[in-house]
Amino acid sequence: MARSTGGGRPPTLEQVAEFAGVSRATVSRVINAVPTVDPSIRENVERAIAAIGYVPNIAARSLVNRRTDSVALVISEPGSRHYDADFLNRIFTDPYFGRLTAGAQEVLRPQGVHLVIIPADAPAHHQVLRYLRQGHVDGVLLISSHVADPLPRQVTDLHVPAVLSARPGQPIPISFVDTDQRAGARLAAEHLLARGRRRVATIAGPQDMPAGEDRLSGFRSALAAHGIHDVPAVPGDFTQASGEAAARDLLARHPDVDGLFVASDLMAVGALRTLAELGKRVPEDIAVVGFDDSSAALACRPQLTTIRQPVEEMAGEMARLLLASIREPGHLARSVIFNSTLVERESA
Amino acid sequence: MARSTGGGRPPTLEQVAEFAGVSRATVSRVINAVPTVDPSIRENVERAIAAIGYVPNIAARSLVNRRTDSVALVISEPGSRHYDADFLNRIFTDPYFGRLTAGAQEVLRPQGVHLVIIPADAPAHHQVLRYLRQGHVDGVLLISSHVADPLPRQVTDLHVPAVLSARPGQPIPISFVDTDQRAGARLAAEHLLARGRRRVATIAGPQDMPAGEDRLSGFRSALAAHGIHDVPAVPGDFTQASGEAAARDLLARHPDVDGLFVASDLMAVGALRTLAELGKRVPEDIAVVGFDDSSAALACRPQLTTIRQPVEEMAGEMARLLLASIREPGHLARSVIFNSTLVERESA
DNA sequence: GTGAAAGCGCTAACAC
DNA sequence: GTGTTAGCGCTTTCAC
Numbered sequence: 022m023a024r025s026t027g028g029g030r031p032p033t034l035e036q037v038a039e040f041a042g043v044s045r046a047t048v049s050r051v052i053n054a055v056p057t058v059d060p061s062i063r064e065n066v067e068r069a070i071a072a073i074g075y076v077p078n079i080a081a082r083s084l085v086n087r088r089t090d091s092v093a094l095v096i097s098e099p100g101s102r103h104y105d106a107d108f109l110n111r112i113f114t115d116p117y118f119g120r121l122t123a124g125a126q127e128v129l130r131p132q133g134v135h136l137v138i139i140p141a142d143a144p145a146h147h148q149v150l151r152y153l154r155q156g157h158v159d160g161v162l163l164i165s166s167h168v169a170d171p172l173p174r175q176v177t178d179l180h181v182p183a184v185l186s187a188r189p190g191q192p193i194p195i196s197f198v199d200t201d202q203r204a205g206a207r208l209a210a211e212h213l214l215a216r217g218r219r220r221v222a223t224i225a226g227p228q229d230m231p232a233g234e235d236r237l238s239g240f241r242s243a244l245a246a247h248g249i250h251d252v253p254a255v256p257g258d259f260t261q262a263s264g265e266a267a268a269r270d271l272l273a274r275h276p277d278v279d280g281l282f283v284a285s286d287l288m289a290v291g292a293l294r295t296l297a298e299l300g301k302r303v304p305e306d307i308a309v310v311g312f313d314d315s316s317a318a319l320a321c322r323p324q325l326t327t328i329r330q331p332v333e334e335m336a337g338e339m340a341r342l343l344l345a346s347i348r349e350p351g352h353l354a355r356s357v358i359f360n361s362t363l364v365e366r367e368s369a
Numbered sequence: 370m371a372r373s374t375g376g377g378r379p380p381t382l383e384q385v386a387e388f389a390g391v392s393r394a395t396v397s398r399v400i401n402a403v404p405t406v407d408p409s410i411r412e413n414v415e416r417a418i419a420a421i422g423y424v425p426n427i428a429a430r431s432l433v434n435r436r437t438d439s440v441a442l443v444i445s446e447p448g449s450r451h452y453d454a455d456f457l458n459r460i461f462t463d464p465y466f467g468r469l470t471a472g473a474q475e476v477l478r479p480q481g482v483h484l485v486i487i488p489a490d491a492p493a494h495h496q497v498l499r500y501l502r503q504g505h506v507d508g509v510l511l512i513s514s515h516v517a518d519p520l521p522r523q524v525t526d527l528h529v530p531a532v533l534s535a536r537p538g539q540p541i542p543i544s545f546v547d548t549d550q551r552a553g554a555r556l557a558a559e560h561l562l563a564r565g566r567r568r569v570a571t572i573a574g575p576q577d578m579p580a581g582e583d584r585l586s587g588f589r590s591a592l593a594a595h596g597i598h599d600v601p602a603v604p605g606d607f608t609q610a611s612g613e614a615a616a617r618d619l620l621a622r623h624p625d626v627d628g629l630f631v632a633s634d635l636m637a638v639g640a641l642r643t644l645a646e647l648g649k650r651v652p653e654d655i656a657v658v659g660f661d662d663s664s665a666a667l668a669c670r671p672q673l674t675t676i677r678q679p680v681e682e683m684a685g686e687m688a689r690l691l692l693a694s695i696r697e698p699g700h701l702a703r704s705v706i707f708n709s710t711l712v713e714r715e716s717a
Numbered sequence: 718g719t720g721a722a723a724g725c726g727c728t729a730a731c732a733c
Numbered sequence: 734g735t736g737t738t739a740g741c742g743c744t745t746t747c748a749c
Contacts, residue, residue: 026376033725033726033727034726034727034728035726035727044735044736045726045727045736045737046728046735046736046737046738047734047735047736049727049728049729050536050728050734050735052727053728057734057735058734058735059734059735060728062734064734076502076503076725077503077727078432078503078504078727079503079504079505079725080427080428080429080430080431080432080437080725080726080727081432081725081726081727081728081741082430082726082727082728083428083430083727083741084426084429084432084689084725084726084727084728084741084742084743085726085727085728085729085741086727086728086741087741089428089505091500091505094484095746104470106467106468106681108473108475109467109468109470110464110467110468110471110664112461112467113460113461113462113464113465113466113467113470114461114462114463114464114467114664115462116458116461116462117461118461119454119458119459119460119461119462120454120457120458121459122457122461122488123454123457126457126493130493133495133496133722134499135487135505136487137441137485137486138485138486138487138488139483139484139485139486140470140486144663145474148478148481151424151734152439153482154379154424155424155425155426155427156426156427156428156485157427157437157505194727233567245702247667261668262668266702271413294670299433299708316458320609320610321748322385322642344500361739381741381742381743382743382744383742383743391719391720391742392719392720392721393720393721393742394719394720394721394722394744394745395718395719395720397743397744398718398719398744400743405718405719406718406719407718407719410718410719425742425743426741426742426743428741428742428743429724429742429743429744430723430737430743430744431740431743432725432727432741432742432743432744433724433725433743433744434724434743434744434747435725435727457737463736538746639748696746718749719736719748719749720747720748721746721747721748721749722745722746722747722748723736723744723745723746723747724740724743724744724745725743725744725745726740726741727740727741728739728740728741728747729738729740730738730739730740731736731737731738731739732735732736732737732738733734733735733736733737
């Protein structure tokens with residue numbers, strides 16, 4: 022690490038040893054909390070460390086350890102149709118990623134493991150893979166939601182420990198965490214039916230994402246089980262703007278819809294805006310059910326009835342799985358599926 | 370780096386040398402693009418690298434180089450009154466950070482420098498400082514907006530190259546980039562006046578942030594220059610929800626306001642929502658000017674007239690300053706101030 | 718133009 | 734319980 026001031030290099034373990042009048046090995050033991058060190062010597066060394074302001078050099082340490090005590094949260098986007106800026110705007114505009122980060126931090130931080138976030142749109146994939154191969158981090162939490170995203174496979178080919186945030190689009194041997202998306206969509210369908218809605222429709226997610234597919238097919242099959250077979254669907258891309266446009270489109274073609282399932286809260290917020298413009302009352306004229314239970318669900322009017330995914334818990338589990346596979350090489354790929362629940366608020 | 374599969378360690382430079390029938394030094398020269406290598410040998414070595422799938426071990430390299438070719442974008446939040454989750458929700462809900470990242474990436478990526486994002490709320494400050502001291506990165510782009518944030522000073526004390534995203538709350542010797550906040554606020558004031566508004570008010574930013582202070586004082590002093598001295602102000606915290614509440618508060622106390630300057634677009638979007646609920650037409654009844662020109666300004670109705678900060682360019686400049694101070698140790702702290710401009714849309 | 722050799726700062730056997 | 738020693742994988746003088 023270059024120092025812009027101070028000229029001198031940072032203190033080394035060697036200097037601490039000299040200062041404390043012990044060997045390097047002993048200092049190393051103190052730093053690594055090896056129990057077999059005489060308490061008085063330990064204390065002596067700790068004083069020396071404090072006096073000198075010593076901090077272990079991570080490069081030297083990880084050269085021998087092969088550990089960096091840090092992991093990356095890589096947010097992948099395979100699409101090439103978006104510019105960098107659009108992608109980043111989407112990330113930093115969707116509360117989902119904040120929840121993910123919070124959940125992961127919760128288990129990583131107490132373990133002293135650093136978390137760094139890396140956005141990876143298609144043009145950056147190469148650089149991100151290089152970052153991972155170079156060994157900057159011990160493992161990766163990979164957020165990838167497109168069926169065609171090549172990154173999950175490329176990351177596993179690197180033999181870097183990794184955990185995926187959702188069922189992989191293609192079958193690859195990698196640990197992942199997910200919710201039962203179809204079951205969540207079924208909850209939404211049944212809630213709308215219970216509210217007496219029969220002319221139901223949906224604003225779906227992108228059909229090139231497993232989550233988008235599953236929520237749509239789950240919704241439809243739940244309705245089919247109740248004899249409702251004709252369910253209009255308009256796809257969005259999980260952004261608020263797309264929800265707004267999709268709702269406009271949907272209502273133009275099916276003005277009599279009285280129940281609406283929207284595959285993400287952000288899109289639902291957009292839909293709510295369109296409905297307000299069209300003079301539709303929610304839930305009286307149209308009941309709306311969202312998906313995620315993100316912060317957006319509470320921030321809008323009326324507040325959204327939605328399908329809650331326990332995102333924080335899921336991210337925590339991802340982190341736990343990752344730590345396990347870092348610490349026990351040879352660890353088998355494992356997957357954990359969470360349940361989603363219906364949160365009833367004002368919109369349905 | 371632990372490998373979860375494959376058992377074997379990644380190939381080393383030594384193996385490449387053996388494979389190519391040259392010395393380690395030569396392979397190293399090829400990798401580091403040292404010009405004085407015989408072209409045929411170079412090619413030979415490159416073939417060996419490709420055949421073996423060699424990637425330099427970053428720990429070994431940076432142990433001697435003291436470079437990691439990566440920098441951190443640290444987003445700091447000194448407040449202890451917020452939970453982790455609130456902070457992360459704020460970050461991943463405010464388009465500002467995406468623009469910052471995009472702007473920095475634009476200059477870092479072509480240089481082969483990795484960028485990692487690290488959210489740092491108060492309880493994490495200690496861990497982040499440790500991360501920086503350990504030398505995981507060569508420098509840091511520090512996003513800090515609170516006057517009382519101790520992180521900027523702590524980071525400079527580490528002697529890690531750093532660039533701040535705004536004028537530091539306390540004077541410390543650190544490079545920074547900023548816009549002339551007062552001048553921006555003046556543009557807003559003059560625009561409202563030019564629109565014939567005289568009963569103007571403002572929803573200000575937090576007064577413990579220089580940006581919040583400057584936008585308020587700049588707005589007031591511009592109006593004072595035109596003989597308007599009584600300017601109601603209600604503070605928010607730059608979030609949409611706070612803008613909504615502040616507008617409600619403001620209008621309750623000053624129902625006759627006809628011009629409103631809101632210190633961030635996100636708050637302005639919230640204010641717009643309140644105004645709509647109150648049946649106020651924008652801009653007919655109340656003209657509204659935002660600040661930032663974020664993506665939110667375009668996504669709302671009516672679209673926001675706002676003060677544009679060239680955030681991407683600013684972040685790019687931060688990255689350039691940082692690279693300079695990494696590459697030329699002893700580099701003096703430097704600051705760059707950008708101009709803001711008024712973007713006229715529908716709301717004023 | 719290329720190779721030999723000496724570290725970079727740390728950890729982990731292995732002796733004592 | 735502590736010290737000695739041999740590397741970890743790479744870069745970089747310094748000879749040749």
